[in-house]
Amino acid sequence: MKGLPISGRTLAVLAVVVPLLALLVYVALYSGPLAPVAVTLESVQSRPLSPALFGIGTVEARHSYQIGPTATGRLETLLVEVGDRVQAGQVLGEIDPVELDDRVSAQESALKRNQAALREAQARLSFARSQAQRYEQMWERHLISEEAVTAKRQELQIAQAAHAAASEDLARAGSDRNAAIAQRGNLTLIAPVAGIVARRNVDPGTTVVAGQAVVELIDPSSLWVNVRFDQISAGGLAAGLAADIELRSRAGASLPGRVLRIEPMADAVTEETLAKVVFAGIPEPLPPIGELAEVTVRLPPVATAPVLNNAAIRRDGERVGVWQLVDGSPRFVEVSFGAADLDGQVQVLDGLKEGDQVIVYSEKAISARSRIRVVDADPGKRPVISLAGRDILHSWGKFVFTGIGLGLLIGVTLVMAGVYRGMVDDGKALLDNSGAELWVVQQDTLGPYAESSSVNDDVYRSILAMPGVAAAANVTYLTMQVRRGQADVRAMIVGIAPGRVGATPGWPPYLVAGRQLTRGHFEAVADIATGFRLGDRIGIRRNHYTVVGLTRRMVSSSGDPMVFIPLKDAQEAQFLKDNDAIWQSRRRTEANPAFNRPGVPGLLQAVIDSQAASTVVNAILVRLEPGHAPDAVAESIRRWKRLTVYTRTQMEGILVGKLIATSARQIGMFLVILAVVSAAIVAFIIYTLTMDKIREIAVLKLIGTRNRTIAWMILQQALALGVIGFVVGKITATFSAPYFPKHVLLVPQDSIAGFLAVMLICVLASLVAIRMALRVDPAEAIGG
Amino acid sequence: MQVAPGEVVGLIGPSGSGKSTLLKCLGAVIDPTAGHMVLGDQVIYDNGWKVRDLRALRRDQIGFVFQAPYLIPFLDVTDNVALLPMLAGVPNAAARARALELLTALDVQHRARAMPSQLSGGEQQRVAIARGLVNRPPVILADEPTAPLDSERALAVMRILNDMARQYQTAIIVVTHDEKIIPTFKRIYHIRDGVTVEEAGEGRDLG
Numbered sequence: 008m009k010g011l012p013i014s015g016r017t018l019a020v021l022a023v024v025v026p027l028l029a030l031l032v033y034v035a036l037y038s039g040p041l042a043p044v045a046v047t048l049e050s051v052q053s054r055p056l057s058p059a060l061f062g063i064g065t066v067e068a069r070h071s072y073q074i075g076p077t078a079t080g081r082l083e084t085l086l087v088e089v090g091d092r093v094q095a096g097q098v099l100g101e102i103d104p105v106e107l108d109d110r111v112s113a114q115e116s117a118l119k120r121n122q123a124a125l126r127e128a129q130a131r132l133s134f135a136r137s138q139a140q141r142y143e144q145m146w147e148r149h150l151i152s153e154e155a156v157t158a159k160r161q162e163l164q165i166a167q168a169a170h171a172a173a174s175e176d177l178a179r180a181g182s183d184r185n186a187a188i189a190q191r192g193n194l195t196l197i198a199p200v201a202g203i204v205a206r207r208n209v210d211p212g213t214t215v216v217a218g219q220a221v222v223e224l225i226d227p228s229s230l231w232v233n234v235r236f237d238q239i240s241a242g243g244l245a246a247g248l249a250a251d252i253e254l255r256s257r258a259g260a261s262l263p264g265r266v267l268r269i270e271p272m273a274d275a276v277t278e279e280t281l282a283k284v285v286f287a288g289i290p291e292p293l294p295p296i297g298e299l300a301e302v303t304v305r306l307p308p309v310a311t312a313p314v315l316n317n318a319a320i321r322r323d324g325e326r327v328g329v330w331q332l333v334d335g336s337p338r339f340v341e342v343s344f345g346a347a348d349l350d351g352q353v354q355v356l357d358g359l360k361e362g363d364q365v366i367v368y369s370e371k372a373i374s375a376r377s378r379i380r381v382v383d384a385d386p387g388k389r390p391v392i393s394l395a396g397r398d399i400l401h402s403w404g405k406f407v408f409t410g411i412g413l414g415l416l417i418g419v420t421l422v423m424a425g426v427y428r429g430m431v432d433d434g435k436a437l438l439d440n441s442g443a444e445l446w447v448v449q450q451d452t453l454g455p456y457a458e459s460s461s462v463n464d465d466v467y468r469s470i471l472a473m474p475g476v477a478a479a480a481n482v483t484y485l486t487m488q489v490r491r492g493q494a495d496v497r498a499m500i501v502g503i504a505p506g507r508v509g510a511t512p513g514w515p516p517y518l519v520a521g522r523q524l525t526r527g528h529f530e531a532v533a534d535i536a537t538g539f540r541l542g543d544r545i546g547i548r549r550n551h552y553t554v555v556g557l558t559r560r561m562v563s564s565s566g567d568p569m570v571f572i573p574l575k576d577a578q579e580a581q582f583l584k585d586n587d588a589i590w591q592s593r594r595r596t597e598a599n600p601a602f603n604r605p606g607v608p609g610l611l612q613a614v615i616d617s618q619a620a621s622t623v624v625n626a627i628l629v630r631l632e633p634g635h636a637p638d639a640v641a642e643s644i645r646r647w648k649r650l651t652v653y654t655r656t657q658m659e660g661i662l663v664g665k666l667i668a669t670s671a672r673q674i675g676m677f678l679v680i681l682a683v684v685s686a687a688i689v690a691f692i693i694y695t696l697t698m699d700k701i702r703e704i705a706v707l708k709l710i711g712t713r714n715r716t717i718a719w720m721i722l723q724q725a726l727a728l729g730v731i732g733f734v735v736g737k738i739t740a741t742f743s744a745p746y747f748p749k750h751v752l753l754v755p756q757d758s759i760a761g762f763l764a765v766m767l768i769c770v771l772a773s774l775v776a777i778r779m780a781l782r783v784d785p786a787e788a789i790g791g
Numbered sequence: 792m793q794v795a796p797g798e799v800v801g802l803i804g805p806s807g808s809g810k811s812t813l814l815k816c817l818g819a820v821i822d823p824t825a826g827h828m829v830l831g832d833q834v835i836y837d838n839g840w841k842v843r844d845l846r847a848l849r850r851d852q853i854g855f856v857f858q859a860p861y862l863i864p865f866l867d868v869t870d871n872v873a874l875l876p877m878l879a880g881v882p883n884a885a886a887r888a889r890a891l892e893l894l895t896a897l898d899v900q901h902r903a904r905a906m907p908s909q910l911s912g913g914e915q916q917r918v919a920i921a922r923g924l925v926n927r928p929p930v931i932l933a934d935e936p937t938a939p940l941d942s943e944r945a946l947a948v949m950r951i952l953n954d955m956a957r958q959y960q961t962a963i964i965v966v967t968h969d970e971k972i973i974p975t976f977k978r979i980y981h982i983r984d985g986v987t988v989e990e991a992g993e994g995r996d997l998g
Contacts, residue, residue: 702861
């Protein structure tokens with residue numbers, strides 16, 4: 008076909024191919040790794056800020072009364088039920104005195120016997136005294152001997168001593184009798200105050216020991232909420248501040264209250280500040296003791312100041328600040344932040360002024376070299392694909408239609424390669440997004456991504472003290488089905504430690520919408536791949552979380568989108584059993600006499616509480632101070648903390664080399680199969696197209712066309728088919744990739760390799776057709 | 792069997808008599824088992840010997856016109872005709888000018904940019920004749936060129952072949968058993984029982 012003129016048909020082909028190539032170039036430049044990062048700008052605004060604190064707690068009674076006997080006995084009657092209101096002094100129940108009444112009778116008898124003995128002693132004393140007086144008179148008159156009067160004196164002294172002993176015996180018997188009567192009286196259970204019966208621990212017939220509570224009374228006017236606030240965000244908490252209390256059973260209805268006091272003792276294990284928040288009035292109906300309550304404490308407002316959405320806060324190396332757009336390029340500006348409200352607005356102390364524009368959302372992490380494309384809002388939203396180009400290609404006839412069919416197959420091949428790249432990229436993104444340089448995990452495990460790992464949640468403190476460690480934060484990972492409306496979505500729940508946005512490892516490094524977490528509970532930042540939108544409610548275990556921020560490309564190594572929730576919630580979600588299991592566990596514990604000892608009333612509850620609490624995390628994310636080598640710090644932690652530590656390189660090796668190795672091999676097999684199928688299809692198509700032209704080829708050969716000209720013609724067709732197929736495939740892969748459930752990363756190197764492979768396959772596939780064409784007998788053109 | 796430049800001869804015979812086989816031998820498509828063949832002063836076959844490049848011989852020295860036009864469907868009329876000189880190394884413009892000249896001579900110049908599928912049967916056959924003539928070969932072999940045509944169009948094709956033969960001094964051998972055109976030949980080779988017999992034709996005037 009050498010030297011052929013440009014015909015109208017050629018122009019028509021060019022008219023389709025050129026736009027396709029242009030589209031290919033556009034796709035290459037505006038999607039995938041070469042694409043600019045879509046960002047949304049926002050201005051620093053000047054306005055008042057209403058900071059607030061958020062905590063959760065349980066409803067408790069300020070005063071509760073455990074009422075029980077002071078002596079062992081069998082409960083004979085119990086006159087009240089749980090929920091009954093009782094008055095002060097009301098009899099609540101009676102303990103069967105068993106032998107106590109007999110003891111009182113015996114003491115009465117003993118008392119009487121002692122009274123008689125006293126009377127006898129008194130009589131003997133009177134006689135002895137009169138005898139002694141008479142003998143004294145007789146001695147004064149020298150009527151008797153001195154020896155006789157001395158004997159009477161001694162008898163008097165003996166009588167006096169006997170009387171004193173009898174008096175004491177009587178007193179002792181009286182005391183014994185009174186004690187028995189008092190003990191008998193204590194067997195009546197009496198309400199010390201007016202209140203409500205909150206608990207009825209035993210039923211009549213049960214033997215109770217001294218000190219064991221039979222019923223528990225609470226004073227309804229003394230209900231409060233024992234609230235826990237993360238210490239890191241509890242600044243400004245003070246007694247007297249107004250609070251809004253939202254009971255779990257009355258979601259959406261806020262009850263007024265105030266902070267009564269801040270507990271002087273914080274919880275050292277959970278790192279929470281405890282506070283008591285009282286209701287402004289007694290809530291009606293009275294909430295059950297132990298009900299979960301969310302408490303928002305309003306801090307003193309900040310006067311008009313520059314404020315910013317916390318989604319704009321990013322980290323660049325060791326600096327925390329924001330990205331600004333200067334002459335079309337991103338520039339990092341270090342910023343000092345102050346107070347923050349629960350809507351994600353943060354006070355700017357230094358570094359920015361009112362009106363300054365900053366990048367608030369971006370669809371991926373930004374660096375100083377990033378190409379930036381400013382969009383109005385929500386850069387995570389993808390443009391709708393126009394199908395016009397495909398329609399045009401479809402009308403191009405059999406060749407192009409075949410090319411499209413082949414292109415789809417090539418597209419699948421490219422996507423398969425992209426799936427592998429995506430898995431590797433997911434792994435790297437997982438590591439990048441964690442913001443960590445070291446991963447501290449359970450000894451001898453490959454955790455937290457490739458293997459389960461448990462580390463006590465207070466270990467991070469000692470790691471923080473290690474040389475070279477700039478930041479350390481607990482993190483939990485749990486892959487589970489979370490509820491989205493009536494459906495489930497598979498997601499990796501990431502529990503992130505409370506801390507400062509941009510400074511604490513584990514937090515999502517960027518958002519595409521909304522804001523970062525500001526409350527310590529029941530808020531979530533979700534990857535948009537979960538399908539959640541701002542304001543949606545995510546059901547995790549028995550709790551619901553409000554989506555306050557959206558991010559992109561935050562996925563697990565297996566491609567499951569992440570949902571970030573506060574660490575404590577995540578710990579609970581990770582280890583919390585279902586209610587049936589909890590009840591069964593409680594019953595087992597109660598049945599264990601070692602835990603349910605009558606003489607130790609609080610032991611059972613303490614054991615049950617310890618079973619429901621979780622104090623472990625999956626890993627500790629560590630960021631290093633500048634100038635410290637990761638390997639050296641890791642070795643130090645391994646040596647002194649006896650934990651396994653992975654550097655970035657090692658963790659990447661685990662993810663790529665172990666976690667996705669099998670998947671990679673599977674994809675490799677698929678690629679080989681697809682390549683073979685592609686080759687077979689191209690060969691078949693080229694063979695068919697050649698067979699359709701067999702008479703023309705015969706004519707060409709008859710009229711003297713060289714073999715190489717015919718072979719080149721077929722080869723050109725195969726290559727053209729490959730080009731069209733590749734262009735269609737590349738476009739198909741690019742536009743369909745975002746809709747795949749897994750992350751598909753189409754890298755230019757793969758596209759180039761894919762193009763060369765397609766060309767090679769087309770060359771090889773055309774050999775059959777060329778061979779067949781060259782064997783065509785030119786005589787066939789003549790017939791006969 | 793001998794054909795002079797500018798002469799149009801007929802090759803007729805019953806089906807299976809070997810007309811097409813003879814044509815293939817003459818067209819250097821298959822090798823004759825014996826005998827010799829000379830084109831101008833060039834020996835092509837001589838009892839088993841043959842020229843090395845039969846393909847170039849076909850391209851440069853022999854033109855073909857078939858029962859069906861067998862035009863290249865993805866080339867327009869001009870390029871179908873110009874294809875041969877282009878393959879022979881003639882510059883595109885010259886090849887296309889030569890093609891257009893022939894198309895004009897065959898009265899299909901107005902369809903020069905049309906695709907083969909857009910032409911009528913007669914037009915396609917005229918384009919096929921133009922393709923056979925475009926390299927100005929000394930000999931043209933035509934295999935049943937009028938079979939699909941009605942009498943008028945068949946005679947028109949014969950008129951064109953005769954005109955071309957005269958104009959370009961081309962020897963044309965027409966294989967046919969079309970009774971409509973047999974009377975137009977001045978000389979006929981009749982294959983009968985494996986023997987080629989030369990007969991005088993009517994040489995009817997084609998007007």
